[in-house]
Amino acid sequence: MITTEFVPGSPCWLDLGATYVRPTASFYGSVFGWAFESMGEGEDMEGGMFRKDGKIVAGLGQLTEEGARSAWMIYFSVTDADATTRAVEQAGGTVRVAPRDLGDWGRMAQYSDPLGGQFAVWQPGTDSGVELVDQPGSLSWTELYTSDAAAAKEFYGGVFGWQFSDMELPGGGGTYTLITPAGLPEDRMQGGLMELPAEHLALADGRPYWHPVFAVDDCDATVARVTQNGGTVQMGPEDAEGVGRLAVCLDRSNADFVVLTPARS
Numbered sequence: 001m002i003t004t005e006f007v008p009g010s011p012c013w014l015d016l017g018a019t020y021v022r023p024t025a026s027f028y029g030s031v032f033g034w035a036f037e038s039m040g041e042g043e044d045m046e047g048g049m050f051r052k053d054g055k056i057v058a059g060l061g062q063l064t065e066e067g068a069r070s071a072w073m074i075y076f077s078v079t080d081a082d083a084t085t086r087a088v089e090q091a092g093g094t095v096r097v098a099p100r101d102l103g104d105w106g107r108m109a110q111y112s113d114p115l116g117g118q119f120a121v122w123q124p125g126t127d128s129g130v131e132l133v134d135q136p137g138s139l140s141w142t143e144l145y146t147s148d149a150a151a152a153k154e155f156y157g158g159v160f161g162w163q164f165s166d167m168e169l170p171g172g173g174g175t176y177t178l179i180t181p182a183g184l185p186e187d188r189m190q191g192g193l194m195e196l197p198a199e200h201l202a203l204a205d206g207r208p209y210w211h212p213v214f215a216v217d218d219c220d221a222t223v224a225r226v227t228q229n230g231g232t233v234q235m236g237p238e239d240a241e242g243v244g245r246l247a248v249c250l251d252r253s254n255a256d257f258v259v260l261t262p263a264r265s
Helices: 021-032 081-090 149-160 219-228
Strands: 011-018 035-038 047-052 055-062 071-077 094-102 106-112 118-124 138-146 163-168 175-180 191-195 209-215 232-240 244-250 256-262
Touching: 011 021, 011 118, 011 138, 021 035, 021 047, 021 055, 021 219, 055 138, 071 209, 071 256, 081 094, 081 106, 081 118, 081 149, 094 118, 118 209, 138 149, 138 256, 149 175, 149 191, 219 232, 219 244, 219 256
Parallel strands: 011 055, 071 118, 138 191, 209 256
Antiparallel strands: 011 071, 035 047, 047 055, 094 106, 106 118, 138 209, 163 175, 175 191, 232 244, 244 256
């Protein structure tokens, strides 16, 4: 499970790059009940923070990179962003945004893995990350779709020291790899990765991509709000044995995310 006791290699922050900030904020407010705290005013506002029950759950920013798609970016906690950058380069990854300070809050960097999957890291200063996780309307899991699971495990294992365990999906659905931070027990699993053919990765033009999984009280009701507010559904809702009821959704700008009502233990 994801907690706010962030350790090296654990997801600690996520933000969304959107072409149009205001309608995107409205969409997620309607779907998850998030309150948006803007950093500016008017149609040209650059972005801000999403809160759930007063606690920060994610960020939203203006998409400025030419040709980039609207997508969620997941940040993993590190003790030294510069050392992580060297590890990324040595493992064959690419630096998209070199390490830089964001005031006293912390230090960040963004990368691509060797196959093009984008991710980021956060070296905490006064701010360690999001304030609410693993509760309805907040991050509960992270997931990588990739065309080469073995290569992904080698790269991310080398960079973060993650521990991996494989499980076979029911009905011949393939192998799903579970991710746990270095040195922690399996009850601290934080995400998974799954190998898919490149043609199934059309959202990112065949490249791997990470997406967040948000916990919700009622998957079907959440999916209804997604479609009522201009989003679409790629898969589901459907039941996953031992996991819960889930659906893969797209917002108005085709940024992907998953909603999950966890199975009762």
